Amino acid sequence: xxxxxxxxxxxxxxxxxxxxxxxxxxxxxxxxxxxxxxxxxxxxxxxxxxxxxxxxxxxxxxxxxxxxxxxxxxxxxxxxxxxxxxxxxxxxxxxxxxxxxxxxxxxxxxxxxxxxxxxxxxxxxxxxxxxxxxxxxxxxxxxxxxxxxxxxxxxxxxxxxxxxx
Amino acid sequence: xxxxxxxxxxxxxxxxxxxxxxxxxxxxxxxxxxxxxxxxxxxxxxxxxxxxxxxxxxxxxxxxxxxxxxxxxxxxxxxxxxxxxxxxxxxxxxxxxxxxxxxxxxxxxxxxxxxxxxxxxxxxxxxxxxxxxxxxxxxxxxxxxxxxxxxxxxxxxxxxxxxxxxxxxxxxxxxxxxxxxxxxxxxxxxxxxxxxxxxxxxxxxxxxxxxxxxxxxxxxxxxxxxxxxxxxxxxxxxxxxxxx
Numbered sequence: 269x270x271x272x273x274x275x276x277x278x279x280x281x282x283x284x285x286x287x288x289x290x291x292x293x294x295x296x297x298x299x300x301x302x303x304x305x306x307x308x309x310x311x312x313x314x315x316x317x318x319x320x321x322x323x324x325x326x327x328x329x330x331x332x333x334x335x336x337x338x339x340x341x342x343x344x345x346x347x348x349x350x351x352x353x354x355x356x357x358x359x360x361x362x363x364x365x366x367x368x369x370x371x372x373x374x375x376x377x378x379x380x381x382x383x384x385x386x387x388x389x390x391x392x393x394x395x396x397x398x399x400x401x402x403x404x405x406x407x408x409x410x411x412x413x414x415x416x417x418x419x420x421x422x423x424x425x426x427x428x429x430x431x432x433x
Numbered sequence: 434x435x436x437x438x439x440x441x442x443x444x445x446x447x448x449x450x451x452x453x454x455x456x457x458x459x460x461x462x463x464x465x466x467x468x469x470x471x472x473x474x475x476x477x478x479x480x481x482x483x484x485x486x487x488x489x490x491x492x493x494x495x496x497x498x499x500x501x502x503x504x505x506x507x508x509x510x511x512x513x514x515x516x517x518x519x520x521x522x523x524x525x526x527x528x529x530x531x532x533x534x535x536x537x538x539x540x541x542x543x544x545x546x547x548x549x550x551x552x553x554x555x556x557x558x559x560x561x562x563x564x565x566x567x568x569x570x571x572x573x574x575x576x577x578x579x580x581x582x583x584x585x586x587x588x589x590x591x592x593x594x595x596x597x598x599x600x601x602x603x604x605x606x607x608x609x610x611x612x613x614x615x616x617x618x619x620x621x622x623x624x625x626x627x628x629x630x631x632x633x634x635x636x637x638x639x640x641x642x643x644x645x646x647x648x649x650x651x652x653x654x655x656x657x658x659x660x661x662x663x664x665x666x667x668x669x670x671x672x673x674x675x676x677x
Contacts, residue, residue, distance in 0.1 A: 319613055
């Protein structure tokens with residue numbers, strides 16, 4: 269009978285072990301986020317949290333819904349593939365509620381020069397000028413329509429017979 | 434109330450349909466976007482890049498990237514006849530405000546290389562994270578769960594492309610998300626939206642209609658550090674062998 273009494277120690281120990289394991293499971297259930305492991309070894313909900321961040325660039329499709337006249341002009345010109353916000357900056361706030369903010373017209377002297385200042389590092393086919401020599405301080409928009417920059421090829425000229433494109 | 438055999442036969446299928454809805458749970462928040470339908474990457478067309486820095490500024494505006502840190506940046510390489518293997522590389526403030534003018538006729542050959550997270554499919558950075566705070570999503574974007582990140586910076590060291598940094602105020606790892614909040618809404622990334630020459634193009638490798646497939650068929654492209662077998666998905670066209 270003494271053998272069974274000794275085994276009692278083991279059962280008590282086993283009981284403690286089982287309780288500790290259940291506590292571990294309980295704590296684990298409480299601590300580990302629900303979506304952990306949904307897709308892999310990470311919190312699945314993190315993906316949706318990142319996807320829910322607000323957008324700041326509205327995208328050219330949003331601009332073109334209202335500004336159809338400029339979109340038409342631009343589509344015929346050399347800047348057809350330059351998106352609106354490449355020059356005008358992030359304007360999702362304006363696209364969501366046009367009255368909430370009025371976009372500031374970009375300064376063409378800074379803006380145009382960013383891309384079109386001559387540099388041997390730029391691709392050869394890309395139109396480049398030395399701004400000082402080219403315009404001597406006159407703003408680019410005096411002669412060029414930024415939405416259709418090649419002189420004589422803006423929307424007005426292109427609809428006239430013999431107009432470019 | 435007594436239910437006749439006829440009523441039971443009508444009720445059972447209705448109950449089955451209702452139970453199916455209960456099992457299916459809540460409908461998804463954005464039912465138009467399914468993660469399993471996409472596998473995102475980026476195409477970078479080096480001969481088109483003019484080094485204007487629009488992408489860098491757009492990224493910083495869209496993602497509130499702190500000054501002096503970059504999720505994307507542009508490098509200018511200069512290969513001279515005597516240093517073909519070791520070109521001179523500059524990237525003043527990440528190319529954010531463009532580059533100093535290079536004079537014609539110096540004999541050097543220049544090109545710009547936009548850099549960003551390569552959204553590797555076998556990414557070294559996600560493998561070293563001790564807490565599961567960074568991962569490759571089912572649609573192939575490498576993201577960081579900033580609520581889980583400890584800021585240990587193992588991933589910053591593990592990225593062979595130097596695309597991660599520790600955010601100076603949040604003290605957690607930060608990196609390009611491929612504008613995940615935009616691409617899941619059907620928009621392109623901020624850098625692609627702002628690129629004036631189309632040097633960057635977002636590519637969905639699972640979409641058979643994406644122009645990337647035609648481009649890959651007709652052009653030979655490279656990835657950065659292919660010897661590291663990272664499964665990089667930023668495909669460079671016209672990449673010089675000296676680019677590291």
